[in-house]
Amino acid sequence: MRQVTGLTSTYSSDEFGICSALFELGGLVVMHDASGCNSTYTTHDEPRWYDMDSMVYISAVSEIEAIMGDDDKLIRDVVSAARELKPRFTALIGAPIPYMIGTDLPAVAGIVEEETGIPSIGFPANGMGLYTKGISMALAAVTERFAQGETGRSREPSMNVIGLTPLDFSLNGTAESIWRWAEALGFRRGACMAMGSSLDEISRAGEAHVNLVVSYGGLEAARILERRYGTPWIAGVPFGKAFAERLGQLVLEAAGTGGREMAAYRSVPRAGAAGRDPAPNPARDAARGKESPLLVVGESVYSASFAAAVELELNIPTRVLCPVDTEDVLLREGDRRTPEEDDLIEAFRGAERVAADPLFRQLVPETAEFFDLPHEAFSGRIYDRVNRNMVDVPLDGFIFGGTKAPRGKGPRG
Amino acid sequence: MLKLAIYGKGGIGKSTTTGNLAAAFAVLGKRVIQIGCDPKADSTINLLGGTPAVSVMDYMREHDEEPERLDEIAKEGFGGVLCIETGGPTPGLGCAGRGIITTFSLLEDLELFETRDPDVVLYDVLGDVVCGGFAAPIREGYAEDILIVTSGEKMALYAANNICQAVKNFEDRGYASVKGIILNRRNVENEREKVEAFAAERGLPILADIPRSDDIIRFEDEGKTVIEGGPDLPVSRIYLNLARRLLADEEGQKGQDT
Numbered sequence: 001m002r003q004v005t006g007l008t009s010t011y012s013s014d015e016f017g018i019c020s021a022l023f024e025l026g027g028l029v030v031m032h033d034a035s036g037c038n039s040t041y042t043t044h045d046e047p048r049w050y051d052m053d054s055m056v057y058i059s060a061v062s063e064i065e066a067i068m069g070d071d072d073k074l075i076r077d078v079v080s081a082a083r084e085l086k087p088r089f090t091a092l093i094g095a096p097i098p099y100m101i102g103t104d105l106p107a108v109a110g111i112v113e114e115e116t117g118i119p120s121i122g123f124p125a126n127g128m129g130l131y132t133k134g135i136s137m138a139l140a141a142v143t144e145r146f147a148q149g150e151t152g153r154s155r156e157p158s159m160n161v162i163g164l165t166p167l168d169f170s171l172n173g174t175a176e177s178i179w180r181w182a183e184a185l186g187f188r189r190g191a192c193m194a195m196g197s198s199l200d201e202i203s204r205a206g207e208a209h210v211n212l213v214v215s216y217g218g219l220e221a222a223r224i225l226e227r228r229y230g231t232p233w234i235a236g237v238p239f240g241k242a243f244a245e246r247l248g249q250l251v252l253e254a255a256g257t258g259g260r261e262m263a264a265y266r267s268v269p270r271a272g273a274a275g276r277d278p279a280p281n282p283a284r285d286a287a288r289g290k291e292s293p294l295l296v297v298g299e300s301v302y303s304a305s306f307a308a309a310v311e312l313e314l315n316i317p318t319r320v321l322c323p324v325d326t327e328d329v330l331l332r333e334g335d336r337r338t339p340e341e342d343d344l345i346e347a348f349r350g351a352e353r354v355a356a357d358p359l360f361r362q363l364v365p366e367t368a369e370f371f372d373l374p375h376e377a378f379s380g381r382i383y384d385r386v387n388r389n390m391v392d393v394p395l396d397g398f399i400f401g402g403t404k405a406p407r408g409k410g411p412r413g
Numbered sequence: 414m415l416k417l418a419i420y421g422k423g424g425i426g427k428s429t430t431t432g433n434l435a436a437a438f439a440v441l442g443k444r445v446i447q448i449g450c451d452p453k454a455d456s457t458i459n460l461l462g463g464t465p466a467v468s469v470m471d472y473m474r475e476h477d478e479e480p481e482r483l484d485e486i487a488k489e490g491f492g493g494v495l496c497i498e499t500g501g502p503t504p505g506l507g508c509a510g511r512g513i514i515t516t517f518s519l520l521e522d523l524e525l526f527e528t529r530d531p532d533v534v535l536y537d538v539l540g541d542v543v544c545g546g547f548a549a550p551i552r553e554g555y556a557e558d559i560l561i562v563t564s565g566e567k568m569a570l571y572a573a574n575n576i577c578q579a580v581k582n583f584e585d586r587g588y589a590s591v592k593g594i595i596l597n598r599r600n601v602e603n604e605r606e607k608v609e610a611f612a613a614e615r616g617l618p619i620l621a622d623i624p625r626s627d628d629i630i631r632f633e634d635e636g637k638t639v640i641e642g643g644p645d646l647p648v649s650r651i652y653l654n655l656a657r658r659l660l661a662d663e664e665g666q667k668g669q670d671t
Contacts, residue, residue, distance in 0.1 A: 002477055069545055102514050102545025104552055107586040114585070124518075 005341045007362045011324055012167055012377040014125040016045045017134020018093050020165045021217065023054045025142065025199045028087035028118075030078055032059045032103065033095030033127070044380035045131075047171045055087055066097050071108050075115070082116045088199050089145070090120040091138075099126035119145060131167050131377050132299065132325035135217025139163065139193045143221040146199060147191075148228065151206040157255050160190040160208040160225075162233075163218020167377035168299050169195075170387050174237075177391035178214065181238045185248045187255070193221055209255035210234065213263075215301045216326045226261060235301050235330055236264035240309030240395045243268070247305075263301065263330050265308035270334070271317040293317035294399075295347065297338075297356035298375050300326035304335060306355070306373070306390065313395050321347050324377075358383050371398065414526070415663045418536040418550040418589060421562035422572035426597040428456045429629060429638075430562050431537035433649075435460060436640035437656035439492025443532040446525070447494055450516075450550055451539035452501025452509045460490030463636020468500020469516045483523050491641045495529060509539070510546020517549055533660075548579065551589035558592035560620065563611070565596075565604030570611050577615055592662075593620040595655070600625050621655040624648060 012020075015031055019041055022029050031037045038058040042049040046056075059074050074092070082090050090112055092105045105122030113120035121141050125134055139162065159182050164175055175195050182189070190208035191201045205211075206229040211222045213235040222233035232254040238244035247264040254260040271293075293316075296307045300322045307318035320335035321344060331337075338344050345363050348354065354364045355371040357378045364370055373390070374383035390398070419431045428449070435447040435457075449456025454468040466488040472480050480486050490496045499516040501509035526534070536550035550556050559580060563573040573594070580591050596608045596619050605622065612619050624647075632642030640649050 100508060100511055102510055102549060104545070104548075104586065107553065107583075107588070110587065111585055 002340055002342075007345075008341060009359050009378055012045045012131035013127045014129035014131060014134035014137070015093050015095050015127050016041045017131030017136075017165075017167065017217065017377075018091065018123050018125055018138040019056055019134075020046060020131070020167050021135045021138035021194050022091055022142070023048060023056065024052070024194055024196070025202070026088040027055065027199075028078070028082055028085055028090045029054070029056045029093065030059055030074075030081075030091065031057070031093045031095055032074060032098045032105065033061060034058075034097060035060045037095055037127070045167060045377070047166050047376065047381060047384075055085055057081070061097055066101055069101055069103070071103060075108060075111055078112050079115050082112065082118050087118065090116070090118055091141075092120070092122045094123060094125040095127040099124075099128070121145065130324050132216050135163065135165055135167070135215065136220050136325070139218055139221035140224060142193070142199075142202060143205065143224045146203045147205040147225065148203075149206075151204060151229070153209055154188065154190070154207040156188045157186055157210075158190040158208045159187040159251065159255070160193065160205050160211045160231075161218075162193045162211050162213050162221050163215035163301070164192055164195050165215070165217065166195070168215045168217070168302055168375070170374070170376045170384075172387050173389040174391050177389055178212070178238060181244060181248070181391065182212070182251075185252060187251075193218060206231065210251050212236070212251060213301060215299050216324070216330055218301075219327065219330065222261075232257075232260045234260065234262060234264050236308075237302055237305040237391065239306050239390055240313045242312040243305060243309035244391075246312065263304065263332075265304045266329075266332050268308040268312055268332070270332075271311040271315045292350060292352045293319045294353040294355060294371075295319055295321055295351050296373070297321045297323065297344070297354065297360055298373060299324055299377075300330040300335075304330065304332055307335075308332070309395055310399065314399060316399070358386075414531060415533045415659060416536075416556045416558070416589075417534070417592075417659070418538055418556035418559045419562060419595075420538050420559055420576045421597075422569045423539065425562050425564060425569050425572075426623075427562050428537050429459070429633065430560075430595055430597060430623070430652075431456060431535050432459045433629075433638045433640050433652040434656055435494045435533075435535050436491050436638040437649075437652040438533045438535075438660075439494050440640060440644065440653065441656055441660070443660070444529065445492070445494045445533045445535065446529060446531045447496055447535045447537065448516075448520075448550075449496075449498040449537045450513045450547070451499070451537065452504070452512070453539075454498040454500040456498060456537040457488075457490060457494075457496035459633055459636060459638045459641075460492075460494050460496050461488060461636070462490075466496050466498050468498040469519060470500035470502065470512050473515075479519055480523070483525060483528065487525075491638065495531070497525075508546070510544040510549075513538075513546045514549045517555065548583065548588070551580065551583070553587045556589045559589050560592055560595055561617075562595045562597050563608060564599035565601045565607040566599055569599075570607065573611065577617075591615075591617060593618040595620055596622045598623060598625045620658065621651055623651055 109120040109122035191197045191205045211233040213222045225231045236247040250264045296303045303320045321338040351368045353369045357375040359379045374387040421427045438445045458465045487497045501512045561573045563569045594612045626648045629639045632639045
């Protein structure tokens with residue numbers, strides 16, 4: 001059945017993707033909807049909520065305001081809050097109610113900006129799109145609006161990381177590991193969109209020599225920087241030793257020549273291809289004996305990078321199943337989009353090995369090996385205890401190290 | 414690109430006016446798109462020989478997903494006019510206004526303007542500006558000018574006033590503005606005077622004065638606009654002159670802008 005999720009969970013929404021991407025940037029972020037959205041976001045989708053201040057609010061639109069289309073109250077409230085809180089920008093985010101009554105949030109944001117002089121952005125989200133779309137909209141808007149003006153390249157080679165949010169990467173040290181990997185390649189830290197960087201740092205994103213796109217959410221922002229500053233982008237997350245090296249080479253080449261835009265894993269030959277014969281390993285060889293590939297489920301750049309790392313390092317065939325927004329340029333040939341729960345049920349039929357968020361176990365045959373890859377945008381904080389920084393986890397230890405658990409015996413199972 | 418939204422009371426002749434105007438622009442050699450924004454989905458029927466296009470809402474109802482190609486929801490009619498209908502929900506259910514907004518964002522996703530590169534886009538909008546969805550055609554990026562179709566009848570002028578008021582409410586949002594009135598005669602007493610008084614009070618010109626015409630009705634019965642059926646008829650010349658005037662105004666505007 002289409003658009004029905006009966007056995008698992010749903011991914012975080014576009015509204016929360018926007019909130020997550022803007023969380024650290026000093027803006028006044030207002031979800032325009034009845035009360036409830038904010039507590040869902042802060043409870044399930046925002047691990048930074050209790051440790052970091054951020055001006056994320058809900059407008060608490062009432063029934064009569066919705067019927068009357070009373071935008072004036074929203075404008076008055078936002079203008080008043082903005083004058084008091086003096087944010088760097090205001091962001092007005094659509095949700096189901098404004099979506100249904102057709103509120104023109106970009107126009108409302110224009111009025112707020114006119115009245116306050118504070119840059120204001122209206123996002124036509126609706127709470128029904130996926131977080132991936134929200135992150136993409138938010139990072140693209142911030143880049144479009146703030147990363148502009150003439151700028152030269154930094155003297156030392158530098159890199160921006162784009163598309164990094166806790167929804168895809170949690171707070172398990174992955175962000176820091178990616179930076180350490182970049183620094184080891186000789187790059188100075190540029191801007192991170194959007195964990196650990198200020199809006200001022202993002203406004204200087206044009207200085208970087210290369211952009212590392214670590215999720216679909218960062219792709220559009222990277223394209224804007226490519227158009228505006230000619231900055232090349234490479235998509236990938238440095239998982240595993242061999243793939244991290246390959247990604248590093250591509251990033252260095254792109255930073256040097258300034259002319260490469262691609263997902264690093266797309267050029268990785270499929271496992272079993274001639275010319276690659278890793279050192280003997282009995283556990284791995286037993287795993288290779290299985291006929292069907294390891295199915296990796298999740299966000300496209302994360303999952304395809306992980307899959308490519310497994311193929312390069314362990315020579316185990318993989319296929320990525322991507323249930324969220326992506327583009328063909330971010331998938332390898334043979335990988336699939338699986339937007340419906342039914343698509344996944346079909347894809348899992350006969351599967352022998354699956355790496356996915358633990359909530360997907362319900363769909364996987366009991367005979368299959370299951371490897372936990374918790375995904376904050378899907379299961380929130382439920383699996384925090386086993387949500388590991390996969391950049392630092394040795395891949396063979398993960399695949400053969402016994403982290404798998406049969407259905408019903410998960411961390412909270 | 415000339416982008417016009419045609420508003421007016423239900424049944425006043427908006428679709429007839431829009432279809433004839435689209436045909437007139439096409440006869441003048443322009444690439445035209447007409448988008449009907451009415452759940453009845455009959456705005457473009459006289460450009461299509463009486464066979465309506467599949468509306469966007471009907472497509473989505475049938476397929477339960479958005480179309481991936483423009484040709485699934487757009488059909489070329491007389492003079493190459495590209496005809497699109499938003500359509501709407503089953504009468505009495507759902508939200509027709511939302512249907513218009515959804516259609517517009519879909520057309521944006523399908524890159525309608527980029528791929529067709531039209532000279533003229535006409536939005537034929539149901540009745541009054543009753544909710545947010547019916548204001549969508551005048552939002553930034555869509556129509557730039559509004560034409561209000563009215564007769565001298567009291568309720569038609571009442572609706573025309575509501576439209577002017579709605580547009581005024583949006584003046585701080587960068588929306589379209591009212592360009593003028595099209596008088597579509599119903600042969601009421603002192604009709605021209607009544608509409609002139611209405612227009613003068615709001616500082617609006619009467620851009621065209623269209624007589625009640627049996628020719629229009631006759632050709633509509635054949636699934637045609639009067640421009641197609643009788644291009645030399647006096648009423649056709651009125652539509653053609655209106656089209657020329659609108660194009661000339663746009664040229665003049667372009668000249669001022671540069």
